[in-house]
Amino acid sequence: MSTKLTEYKTTKGALELTPQEVKDYLVSGKKSLVTDAEVMHFIKMCWYQKLNPWLREAYLIKYDPKYAASMVVGKDVFLKRASHNPKF
Known part of the structure; x- marks a missing residue:
């Protein structure tokens, strides 16, 4: 698995994610079944x-x-994005 760090900004501030962090802490269900490709797709x-x-x-x-x-x-x-739309 790649250890590449992905950094980006969100509305709440900067965020850093690694594939290992996603697998260790952010997968719901059976962590062992998630592939590296699925983790990278999720990060992207x-x-x-x-x-x-x-x-x-x-x-x-x-x-x-x-x-x-x-x-x-x-x-x-979705609710947050809708509330920022003046037509909502």
Whole structure:
């Protein structure tokens, strides 16, 4: 697994994530089933959408090796984005 540090800014401040941190602390379900590719995809999704998984704005979930991990955005993210839209 890569130990590459990904740094980016969120609405709550700067964030640093490593693949090992994601696997150790941020996976819901069976951590041992998550692949390196799924972890990197999750990190890049968080980076691109400026989500902070430590604040539960995004979740990486995997229970079955037959299926890919699910990446879920928390409902509060959508509510926060909607409240910043003047048409909402």
